[in-house]
Amino acid sequence: MTTRLILFDIDGTLIRTGGAGVRAFARVAERLYGIRDGTRGIRFHGRTDGSIVQEFLQAHGLPDSDAERRHFLDAYVFLLDDELHRQPGELCPGIAGLMGTLPEISQPPVLGLLTGNIRLGAGLKLAAHGLAASFVLGAFGDDHLDRNALARIALERGSRHLGRPLSGEEVVVVGDTRADVECARAIGARCLAVATGGETLQELLEHSxxxxxxxxxxxxxxxxxNAGRPAPRAVDWEDLYQARDTRWDHGEAAPALQDFLSAWPGEWPRQGTVVVPGCGRGHDARAWALAGFDVLGLDLAPTAVAEARSMTTGAPAHLRFLQGDFLKDPPVAPVDWLFEHTLFCAISPEHRDAYVRSAAGWVRPGGHLLAVHYLQPADAGGPPYGVTVDEVLRRFGADFELVRHGSSRSFASRAGRERLFLWRRRIS
Ligand SMILES: [Mg+2]
Known part of the structure; x- marks a missing residue:
């Protein structure tokens, strides 16, 4: 089931305020009740603001009521604002990058807050870091004293927002304390626990x-x-080759590559080194070798490599095939060209960062990546997994400069679904 709602905790997950909230609480205790150090000994991490006030009032023998807590928190908001102006704190690692890329994804999840902060306090903390507009809904400390109840409220609000009942499986809770782990469990959601706030990774792991x-x-x-989901079942390419279930193999080089090589663009020398990852039985690698290049074909499946070698009799000597894992093995040597045909679409989305890293590692600065991608907007759980032009441009754009992309000739069964991308590896 696709994740439709991601609920973020605030303190220690999105931002670190450096204790602005704790200082504001202490100032309220002193201002309203004349109690110095009134918050000493009170644990703040992972709790709702209301439950912290309740503990303070009870610890000092003060009357605890809804009205009294509201009175405390009204004063708190003003002092929190003051504290944040003096010292806003910082975003937690990775948050800026994450928020910056939300508009680029094709089916973005709804982002919500699941926080013990009261609504106004949450707004002030987020506004201090430009995040106030990033979240469309939330459950807050003034909705309930109990964090697990807040999770249920957030799920309800998410369902109302999406116009249908959401199940816990469609929700990820991101938080930095055991309280976040527990409240995710209370609604059947997956919790991604991050050690950027209250607890260490080891402590978080104890709460599973x-x-x-x-x-x-x-x-x-x-x-x-996909946090917390088991990795999709790996395709056993070796099994498929042994069973000769290789429907993707059309017995010849990719038509787009045949065209590219026969109308070789004049701006580059028609020589150099080439790697072809996911080379299968080697049709593309042989086409490059016959065009005069020094070629290495790589494949995960030993049977594919053995068949590629046996089909290569009579082909030029400067063609080799090796069994290897393109995602994990370091490059043998930097190459002038990397060619791939429908490999990227066979890589599940969570391994695609590794794919781009490997491609950037193989191609020398100024060298080229020539890719024929199979486009498939919807991801049916692959392979082939979903690939869009936007995703290709986004993922490869940091390490490679786009020379051109456009439609290309395909095998009949894939007509109109393939697109050729030519990239140049950035120099630095
Ligand atoms: Mg927190």
Whole structure:
């Protein structure tokens, strides 16, 4: 089930205010009740503002009522605002990158807040970091004293927003404390616990979150939406080759590559080194070798490599095939060209960052990546997994400069679904 709602905790997950809230609480205790150090000994992490006030009032023998807590929190909001102006704190690692890329994803999840902060306090903290407009709904400390109840309220509001009942499986809760892990569990959601706030990774893991990470540094939305899900069943390419179930193999080089090589663009020398990852039985690699290039074909499946070698009798000597894992193995040597045909679409989205890293590692600065991608807007759980032009441009654009892209000739069964992308590896 696709993740439709992601609920973020605030303190220690999105931002670190450096104790602005704790200082504001202490100032209220002193201002309203003349109690210095009134919050000493009170635990703040992962709790609702109301429950913190309740503990303070009870610890000092003060009358505890809804009205009294409201009175406290009204004063708190003003002092919090003051504290945040003096010292706004910082975004947690990875948050800026994550928020910046939300508009680029094709089916963005709804972003909500699940926080013990009262609504006004949450708004002030987020506004101090330009995040106030990023969240369309939330459950807050003034909705309930109990965080698990807040999770149920957030789920209800998410359902109302989407116009249908959401199940917990469609929800990811991101938080930095055991309280976040527990409230996610209370609604059957997956919790991604991040050690950027109250607790260490080790402490968080003791509470069995669906997934845990040191921080969100380097995380993209695909990975976040799939947090805590088992990796999709890996395709056993070797089994498929042994069973000769290789429907993708048309017995010849990709038509787009045949055209590219026969109308070789004059601006580059018609020589150099080429790697073809996911080369299968080697049709594309042989086409490059016959055109005069020094070629290495790589494939995960030993049977594919063996068949590629046996089909290569009579082909030029400067063609080799190796069994290897393009996502994991380091490059043998930087190459002038990397060619791939319908490999990227066979890589599940959570491994695509690794794919782009590998491609950038193989191609020398100024060298070229020539890719024929199979486009499929909807992701049916692959392979082939969903690929869109936008995604290709976004993922490869950082390391490669686009030379051109456009439709290309395909096997009949894929007509109109393939697109050729020519990239130049950026120099730095
Ligand atoms: Mg927190």
């Amino acid at each position: 979150p669906a997934e845990a990470a040191e921080s969100l540094e380097g995380w993209g939305w695909d990975r976040l939406m």
